[in-house]
Amino acid sequence: MQIAANIVVALVALLHVYILVLEMFLWEKPAGLRAFRQTPASAAATKVLAANQGLYNGFLAAGLCWGLLAHNAANEIKVFFLLCVFVAGVYGAMTASRKILFIQSAPALLGLVLIFLS
Template sequence: MLSINEGLIFLIALLHIYILVLEMFLWEKPIGLRAFRNTPEKAATTRVLAANQGLYNGFLAAGLFWGLWSGDNGLDVKLFFLICIAIAGIFGTLTAAKKILYIQTLPALLAILLLWLDV
């Protein structure tokens, strides 16, 4: 059975898989345009950058899944990838959209806190 923290980390990993799909495959589709408040013209000119960014989100998810799969030995792996996500979220909040704080940064910081508390 998953602990509270493992469940949260699993959900964060799934979120980053969802972001990968949005950025790599749905960027120019209506759902991608809405999610990132893009116009079709802007999406067309930024699709390669978005796909690259989506791939990085996939790596973040893979790292979290790796940490979960490693069990107790995966603590450092989970912490590393959660810290990466939190830092990326802070940067995204400051440079792109304030909603990133709630979608990406705060869940990662909560998971880090729960890991520290060993919940």
């Protein structure tokens, strides 16, 4: 069960690296415009805010990777950062798009369940 939990944690970390790339580097490019349903004008106006959000997603990914690599308190670290991801996803679902609940919160919740079962 621990291996399954670590695989899910790694996938959640990769997802947040992908979001970092979209928000920091591709926000005004076709992939970023499509992913966030932005117009070129709205993307240009919100570029700095998106980059800031991307940085935070990078911190979440870094924390999850730290939990995967840590020997002492590894599960506690993973649980903390998965809870951060989960809460951010719930907030995003309430304020931006319901699909965030399935894209972000559901995998984090799965990781938490697997950690608690292992």
